[in-house]
Amino acid sequence: MTRWLRRGLVGALLVWIAVLAVQCEQPTVDAVEEASGPHTVYVVRHGWHAGLVMPRAALGDAAWPVLGDFPPTAYVEVGWGEAAYYPNPDAGLGTLLRAGLWPTKSVVHMAVFDEPVTDAFPQHDIAAIQVSRAGLHQVAAFVRQSMHNAHPDPVASGHYHESAFFLSRLPYHGLNNCNQWAAHALRAAGCDMVPTRTLRVTRLMHDAQSCGRWIQSAP
Template sequence: MTFTVRQLMSLLATALLAGMLSGCAANEACYEPATPGDSLHTVYVVKRAWHTGVAVAAADWPNRDWSVLADFPHTRYLEFGWGDARFYQSQAEEQTGWSALRAALFSTASVVHVIGFDQPTPDALLADEIIEVRLSAQGLRNLTASIEAEFKDAAPRSIGVPLRGTPEPNKFYYAKRRFFFPRMCNWWTAQRLHDGGCPIAAWTVVSPNRVVREAKGFAGAP
């Protein structure tokens, strides 16, 4: 069976809508109830339009020898997002329905985008929403290790040019994972949260709204 571009876009839109509507926030914390409060660490879920990422305080990063930290020596936080190499690095005016479809179905490479910033606020990050999520010390180690494992090289080197309309400094790095629908950027963010101990079924996540809803559930957990 063959599909036209219009039909493929319709199928993707239907699946995206299903991902937006399905699932409820877990309203459970990302750590065991007996975990001491003073041992918890804050990470941030960042939403921009159809994309989400996760941010961590640079000072909290367990692996102090990781080379990416040296690329952002003067920033307090690092945000990480993932996507198709061609689409993610293109400017907003270059992004079309066809380029989005090509990324979802015919991606040939993926990248991790790293943004350095000093204040975890929507204005500073040019973001729609930012949600604080608390992790245990082990959860933070697991989340940061899972992020490091997403880079193609053990000692990553930045590629390309910074993305306009995004806080600077920001850099792209080659990623090892294959990008394809439905395992796209919001699935990637959800998987990082899952690795950090959050009760989220990443394989069910397609939309940014689902990530935000789940993150608010974690944040509001007793």
């Protein structure tokens, strides 16, 4: 009886994983074209996830109309995560488990700043990736398609600098997490990323370094 129960539980788990995989949608973008550049995309590690920093002048505020609500700056950083866990610095274990085990809503975090990236994030691991102008705009298109609409209202204050959270249209769960989202964005820019294997931030940072170079290690 125990053996049949164990087999039943394993079967149910496999079915659930398949259901989650089906829901693991990501925005689609066209292939990267050769264009002028290069531009630098920075991958900044924040604990268990990472943010992508881009030069705002090269990007242009038209990439995301919501950027017009922020003061003019040199850089913009974007990240993505679970809607209840990501904005809440005091989220408990229950919120963390719910974020990983069950499809939930998600948010995009957007922050703007002027200082050099290593000065803005002096305590963080950072990789730098050179991309073409087309590659940069492919990342922008990916982020734009991740958002709930072209100009969403903020749903929460951001974590640092001038920043805010905005509702995303994507489901979040254990097989569609923040590091996989960042890997999809970098693959759109031309990096050789495999998002399905990028469950952990350590893998994301390793692959980002392989696509570019390491410029700063956390103290």
